Amino acid sequence: MNTLLLTPRRLVLACAAAGVLAAAGVGALSLSRAHAAPSPAASAVTPAPVMALPDFSQIAARMGAAVVNISVTGMTKTAGDDSTDGAGAPRHGMPGLDPNDPFFEFFRRFQGPNGGFPGQPEAPLHGQGSGFIISPDGIILTNAHVVRDAREVMVKLTDRREFRAKVLGADPKSDVAVLKIDAKELPVVPLGNTRDLKVGEWVLAIGSPFGFENSVTAGVVSAKGRSLPDDSYVPFIQTDVAVNPGNSGGPLFNTRGEVVGINSQIYSHTGGYQGLSFAIPIELASKVKDQIVATGKASHARLGVAIQQVNQTFADSFQLDKPEGALVSSVDRDGPADKAGLKSGDVIRKVNGQPIVTSSDLPALIGNAMPGDQVSLEIWRQGKRETLSATLGDATEKGFKLAKADDAATKGKLGLALRALQPQEKRAAGVAGGLLIEDTGGPAAAAGVQPGDVLLAVNGTPIESVSQVRAMVAKADKSVALLIQRDGNKIFVPVRVG
Numbered sequence: 001m002n003t004l005l006l007t008p009r010r011l012v013l014a015c016a017a018a019g020v021l022a023a024a025g026v027g028a029l030s031l032s033r034a035h036a037a038p039s040p041a042a043s044a045v046t047p048a049p050v051m052a053l054p055d056f057s058q059i060a061a062r063m064g065a066a067v068v069n070i071s072v073t074g075m076t077k078t079a080g081d082d083s084t085d086g087a088g089a090p091r092h093g094m095p096g097l098d099p100n101d102p103f104f105e106f107f108r109r110f111q112g113p114n115g116g117f118p119g120q121p122e123a124p125l126h127g128q129g130s131g132f133i134i135s136p137d138g139i140i141l142t143n144a145h146v147v148r149d150a151r152e153v154m155v156k157l158t159d160r161r162e163f164r165a166k167v168l169g170a171d172p173k174s175d176v177a178v179l180k181i182d183a184k185e186l187p188v189v190p191l192g193n194t195r196d197l198k199v200g201e202w203v204l205a206i207g208s209p210f211g212f213e214n215s216v217t218a219g220v221v222s223a224k225g226r227s228l229p230d231d232s233y234v235p236f237i238q239t240d241v242a243v244n245p246g247n248s249g250g251p252l253f254n255t256r257g258e259v260v261g262i263n264s265q266i267y268s269h270t271g272g273y274q275g276l277s278f279a280i281p282i283e284l285a286s287k288v289k290d291q292i293v294a295t296g297k298a299s300h301a302r303l304g305v306a307i308q309q310v311n312q313t314f315a316d317s318f319q320l321d322k323p324e325g326a327l328v329s330s331v332d333r334d335g336p337a338d339k340a341g342l343k344s345g346d347v348i349r350k351v352n353g354q355p356i357v358t359s360s361d362l363p364a365l366i367g368n369a370m371p372g373d374q375v376s377l378e379i380w381r382q383g384k385r386e387t388l389s390a391t392l393g394d395a396t397e398k399g400f401k402l403a404k405a406d407d408a409a410t411k412g413k414l415g416l417a418l419r420a421l422q423p424q425e426k427r428a429a430g431v432a433g434g435l436l437i438e439d440t441g442g443p444a445a446a447a448g449v450q451p452g453d454v455l456l457a458v459n460g461t462p463i464e465s466v467s468q469v470r471a472m473v474a475k476a477d478k479s480v481a482l483l484i485q486r487d488g489n490k491i492f493v494p495v496r497v498g
Helices: 057-066 282-295 312-317 336-340 361-367 423-429 442-446 466-475
Strands: 012-015 067-077 122-133 139-142 150-156 162-171 176-180 202-207 215-226 236-239 251-253 259-268 277-281 305-309 326-331 347-351 374-381 384-391 416-420 435-440 454-458 479-486 489-496
Touching (some): 057 067, 139 282, 176 282, 259 282, 277 282, 305 489
Antiparallel strands (some): 122 139, 139 176, 150 162, 162 176, 202 251, 251 259, 305 326, 326 347, 347 374, 374 384, 454 479
16 A cells, blocks of 8 residues: 555546546636615615626637647557556556446546547547647647657647647646647747635636637636545646536636646546536646656655545544544555654644645645655644654655545444454564454444454554453444554554444
8 A cells, every 4th residue: 555546436537638527629697685675784884896707808819829739649558458448547446347337437538539448459549638838939738648648749829830749748646748849939828826816716718628729718716725536646726617628738817817727627427517627736737847848757755654534433533623634544664754753543634834634635745745855744643743754755666545444334332353363374464463353243344344354453552452452442432443454455444333
């Protein structure tokens, strides 16, 4: 459990390149209120000013020429490749599913009219996406998934000129790619920042949905710093701007005509726009771009832990005031976290003073740091706050993994049949202590604990005897957090006991 993956939900995460959605395609508001007769006090209140809707025509006219259409051709692997689906995205253990099943499309990166469904070892790839010019000599930003598996990348400008592009580099972790075309004195877009971007602020997207070049759509910022299950390194800007296949890689503008993000993904049950669009913050994209231009690749830091979400059951078990933070289920031996003194059962609450509300906040913060950076970690351990300092490693050496736990549990007794491990069983499991779970029932079984699991700790305290478990469960108010080992992997499982 050394790479950080987020537990998927049964929703289609579509790239906005002809598809989460990879966006490569193939191609006046009035408010009214009912008023009672005003009282003297009410009549003295100054009414709120009426806000006019923004006029995006000037931004579209000035910036549209710097937005490009990207066409991709190549070959993509299909059946026979256990690591990726036909579009080059992780299969997530789904080979053999009906391609028409919505779950089959989870995390899918569409890259052509047939979406690259399995059926042959390689299939032709034809896709389209969007991009935008950031320097007059032809540097272009787009999404990494737009140019994935590409043998040839063509860029079309609004004046109909076409150029073969060189991919200077692509970073799958941030989904940012940098292209270069041989041209001079090109129109460029100004880059803004997301620090001043406010929730509710109007934003504008320009791209090529379904191949319709330089299409303009508008909406508002729905949220900032949004973490998604498949791209844990990116604190996305969530908007309700209409983004569809072909919009991937296109710019997201603020009302001043500055690019604040790269349109990248949508949540959808159908593969089309349903009001949830996500853009990569331009500061992150610019940082990745600078690394790629300088070295051809981008680097991300790693902490070396497997983490889980802190739900209410875990919060009760670890005596937390609220269900926030990242629960450490295991620590990589000799990794940055291990050297810093992090332990299984610790809950990371802050990184450099920035709160960790959900577990997915942690990889977004760590992954955007640089290897060698030092970070201050505020943790919760055995009912107390502590502060540790860690020197981050390189994510290319070993990644993160978010452990998965079954949150289902029922009230009642714990429901475990336990016995001590024999010496040979300890050696086989690679543990120094713990108890073998011979049978399960009641809340433990409902929570997903299985016979054959090894119980290592309860509420973060290592377990050595059955009587110790009984004593800890007897003291538990609402729930306990069981650290178990299964098939060499460690995971916390929350179990309600009363």
